Amino acid sequence: MEYIFSDKISSLKPSAIREILKATSDPGVIPLAAGNPSAEAFPVEEVRKITAEILAEDPILALQYGVTEGYNPLRELVSSYMKKKHNIGRDLDSIIITSGAQQIMDLASKVLLNEGDTVICECPSFIGSLNCFRSYNARLCGVDVEDDGMNIEKLEESLKTEKNVKFIYTIPNFQNPSGVTMSLEKRKAVYELAKKYGVLIVEDNPYGDLRVSGEHIPAIKSLDEDGIVIYGGSFSKILSPGLRVGYVIAPQQIIAKMTVGKQAADVHTPMMAQLIVYKWMKDYNFEEHISKICSIYKSKLELMCDATDKYLGDKVTYVRPEGGLFVWCKLNDGIDMLDFCAEAVKNKVAVVPGTAFMMNADDKTQCFRMNFSTPADDKIVKGIEILGNILK
Amino acid sequence: MEYIFSDKISSLKPSAIREILKATSDPGVIPLAAGNPSAEAFPVEEVRKITAEILAEDPILALQYGVTEGYNPLRELVSSYMKKKHNIGRDLDSIIITSGAQQIMDLASKVLLNEGDTVICECPSFIGSLNCFRSYNARLCGVDVEDDGMNIEKLEESLKTEKNVKFIYTIPNFQNPSGVTMSLEKRKAVYELAKKYGVLIVEDNPYGDLRVSGEHIPAIKSLDEDGIVIYGGSFSKILSPGLRVGYVIAPQQIIAKMTVGKQAADVHTPMMAQLIVYKWMKDYNFEEHISKICSIYKSKLELMCDATDKYLGDKVTYVRPEGGLFVWCKLNDGIDMLDFCAEAVKNKVAVVPGTAFMMNADDKTQCFRMNFSTPADDKIVKGIEILGNILK
Numbered sequence: 001m002e003y004i005f006s007d008k009i010s011s012l013k014p015s016a017i018r019e020i021l022k023a024t025s026d027p028g029v030i031p032l033a034a035g036n037p038s039a040e041a042f043p044v045e046e047v048r049k050i051t052a053e054i055l056a057e058d059p060i061l062a063l064q065y066g067v068t069e070g071y072n073p074l075r076e077l078v079s080s081y082m083k084k085k086h087n088i089g090r091d092l093d094s095i096i097i098t099s100g101a102q103q104i105m106d107l108a109s110k111v112l113l114n115e116g117d118t119v120i121c122e123c124p125s126f127i128g129s130l131n132c133f134r135s136y137n138a139r140l141c142g143v144d145v146e147d148d149g150m151n152i153e154k155l156e157e158s159l160k161t162e163k164n165v166k167f168i169y170t171i172p173n174f175q176n177p178s179g180v181t182m183s184l185e186k187r188k189a190v191y192e193l194a195k196k197y198g199v200l201i202v203e204d205n206p207y208g209d210l211r212v213s214g215e216h217i218p219a220i221k222s223l224d225e226d227g228i229v230i231y232g233g234s235f236s237k238i239l240s241p242g243l244r245v246g247y248v249i250a251p252q253q254i255i256a257k258m259t260v261g262k263q264a265a266d267v268h269t270p271m272m273a274q275l276i277v278y279k280w281m282k283d284y285n286f287e288e289h290i291s292k293i294c295s296i297y298k299s300k301l302e303l304m305c306d307a308t309d310k311y312l313g314d315k316v317t318y319v320r321p322e323g324g325l326f327v328w329c330k331l332n333d334g335i336d337m338l339d340f341c342a343e344a345v346k347n348k349v350a351v352v353p354g355t356a357f358m359m360n361a362d363d364k365t366q367c368f369r370m371n372f373s374t375p376a377d378d379k380i381v382k383g384i385e386i387l388g389n390i391l392k
Numbered sequence: 393m394e395y396i397f398s399d400k401i402s403s404l405k406p407s408a409i410r411e412i413l414k415a416t417s418d419p420g421v422i423p424l425a426a427g428n429p430s431a432e433a434f435p436v437e438e439v440r441k442i443t444a445e446i447l448a449e450d451p452i453l454a455l456q457y458g459v460t461e462g463y464n465p466l467r468e469l470v471s472s473y474m475k476k477k478h479n480i481g482r483d484l485d486s487i488i489i490t491s492g493a494q495q496i497m498d499l500a501s502k503v504l505l506n507e508g509d510t511v512i513c514e515c516p517s518f519i520g521s522l523n524c525f526r527s528y529n530a531r532l533c534g535v536d537v538e539d540d541g542m543n544i545e546k547l548e549e550s551l552k553t554e555k556n557v558k559f560i561y562t563i564p565n566f567q568n569p570s571g572v573t574m575s576l577e578k579r580k581a582v583y584e585l586a587k588k589y590g591v592l593i594v595e596d597n598p599y600g601d602l603r604v605s606g607e608h609i610p611a612i613k614s615l616d617e618d619g620i621v622i623y624g625g626s627f628s629k630i631l632s633p634g635l636r637v638g639y640v641i642a643p644q645q646i647i648a649k650m651t652v653g654k655q656a657a658d659v660h661t662p663m664m665a666q667l668i669v670y671k672w673m674k675d676y677n678f679e680e681h682i683s684k685i686c687s688i689y690k691s692k693l694e695l696m697c698d699a700t701d702k703y704l705g706d707k708v709t710y711v712r713p714e715g716g717l718f719v720w721c722k723l724n725d726g727i728d729m730l731d732f733c734a735e736a737v738k739n740k741v742a743v744v745p746g747t748a749f750m751m752n753a754d755d756k757t758q759c760f761r762m763n764f765s766t767p768a769d770d771k772i773v774k775g776i777e778i779l780g781n782i783l784k
Contacts, residue, residue, distance in 0.1 A: 063632035132656040240455035242663035264524040271634035
């Protein structure tokens with residue numbers, strides 16, 4: 001039988017990155033293409049204790065249906081923490097728990113986008129979010145990322161000329177894939193432009209806690225007195241991605257629609273996962289755990305950057321990130337980026353070709369992405385040495 | 393700020409059922425409106441043991457990212473069990489693990505429906521699925537459910553006259569809300585009609601294992617040599633709904649597209665939940681557990697039906713279901729159904745007005761739904777006695 005698929009799913013082609021990521025699962029390949037937290041970064045002993053407690057104290061709570069908005073004590077705890085720590089959330093806002101931060105993009109799209117509407121994205125940007133917007137048949141308009149975030153002139157140009165722009169999508173901290181952190185000036189400028197042109201901002205902040213150097217910069221949402229920012233947070237990078245727990249703080253009316261959308265999508269996020277996160281935040285010193293993760297990642301980031309300087313120094317340019325999980329390298333002109341990535345896989349090193357993060361797979365780029373959280377330290381150095389040899 | 397929402401989410405109005413379900417959370421209200429498994433039906437001790445084992449043996453597997461398709465050993469186990477036990481799945485089929493059965497509807501819609509396409513549904517049908525289809529701006533075409541399933545003449549009529557029908561949605565066993573089980577003859581007829589008119593079937597079977605009387609009837613999917621049936625299963629009613637684990641068995645090409653859709657929606661179903669289901673199926677006698685649940689539900693179903701006969705016998709008609717979780721009563725003409733449901737809530741008994749399960753909230757019906765798995769035995773009898781007093 002020949003199946004006829006929806007226009008929106010037909011526009012989503014299996015990407016080159018999928019093939020390269022498949023190669024990553026080969027244990028013989030050095031996985032610089034991945035994005036997994038380091039295995040050392042999981043609070044295993046705590047999760048063991050917490051899980052036993054949950055199933056001893058109130059197993060039915062963990063196994064029975066929950067409400068779509070999420071486990072109320074967790075919502076309240078995250079909400080008050082984010083308000084106190086980051087000045088995120090006003091009286092006009094509310095919060096729901098999501099099935100990972102990916103679902104925030106799905107719900108924002110479902111609630112805000114008609115087919116053909118435009119989303120302004122940083123270029124490059126996270127492929128998971130781009131694919132989500134594509135799966136709603138959105139038009140993606142890319143605005144170049146500079147060393148301190150989006151090019152503000154180009155952003156305003158796009159807001160002026162693009163039709164039916166519904167929101168600006170940004171990862172302000174240690175952006176995936178570029179590693180760039182948006183300056184406070186630019187955060188304010190993006191906020192003012194969104195306000196001026198009557199569009200929303202989706203601020204995706206999965207890496208915000210993973211700062212290894214430099215000064216913390218307030219979230220765009222912390223400026224939001226007008227109810228124009230949808231803020232997405234996640235426990236994937238600080239506790240566990242396998243639990244799939246994220247949260248979204250946004251104006252109540254938007255949250256109400258997202259709740260209706262979530263009920264139709266997956267009813268609620270698994271209770272056990274929510275309870276683990278709740279008890280971890282409530283009973284453990286999770287900020288100490290985050291400090292521990294940051295010190296692991298600081299050393300891995302420096303190792304990767306130092307190896308890049310040593311083995312690739314005259315072949316690539318890059319901005320040393322102040323946190324996150326990724327280093328984004330631009331190959332010198334004259335080297336074919338896709339050939340280089342293919343050659344790397346042949347030599348048992350997987351990196352992600354930059355095309356994966358473009359608005360269109362045909363867009364040209366000389367960049368590729370490397371991740372330092374997944375590979376062991378010696379593999380980071382070995383992998384980059386191999387990349388250097390390929391370029392010789 | 394005034395927010396402009398997408399057409400598809402705007403079409404989803406907060407429903408009357410939501411208000412009634414809110415009343416259900418009041419501990420003073422007898423919850424005949426719910427649909428939760430009975431607290432006695434959870435294998436708490438097994439889940440305790442399994443969870444401790446998972447976190448002792450391979451905690452990183454439980455906490456790290458998984459693949460979108462689902463944990464491979466679980467996919468293989470479910471796949472081989474369903475083939476052996478129910479003759480479900482052919483070489484042309486594949487399987488993915490979903491975040492509850494609700495996500496199967498979401499993914500089927502994403503993959504198959506353009507806005508305005510038609511889904512043929514049983515009338516009445518499960519509000520969660522109807523809302524999911526609505527959230528893709530689908531047109532719902534209802535076909536009346538008779539005592540042995542869909543009216544086949546009306547189904548063919550709809551297939552002939554409706555435009556852009558993409559699939560027929562059916563819950564063949566102990567349908568929610570009607571409690572009806574489709575006969576084998578009708579299952580064959582639905583299959584042949586789908587084949588004749590070139591549309592797919594989405595067979596949603598969350599209650600199939602909850603048979604308390606009568607003979608098992610093979611799934612429509614067991615007839616599927618042509619690759620036209622998308623079969624959805626769930627662990628919500630036999631193990632735990634809070635874990636949110638379902639699965640879909642469908643032709644490989646459809647599964648491939650659903651996988652792309654799922655990656656954009658929530659990346660993967662939480663690993664801990666998948667591992668609990670896997671070990672429960674692998675290491676425990678889960679068929680014995682299902683028998684235990686069925687004996688609990690048999691007694692509760694009989695209690696509800698007997699009380700209905702006693703207190704509502706001359707005021708309603710209904711078909712005694714052979715399983716599932718629900719009894720669907722039709723009020724005699726002359727009684728206003730919505731007034732009755734509102735009066736019931738005032739008297740601290742919640743039932744669901746049948747309008748919630750219609751294609752349009754304005755469609756007339758004299759029916760309401762009662763659930764017997766959630767309330768304690770004495771509450772079932774007490775609740776129906778109160779309903780009887782209202783009707784006096």
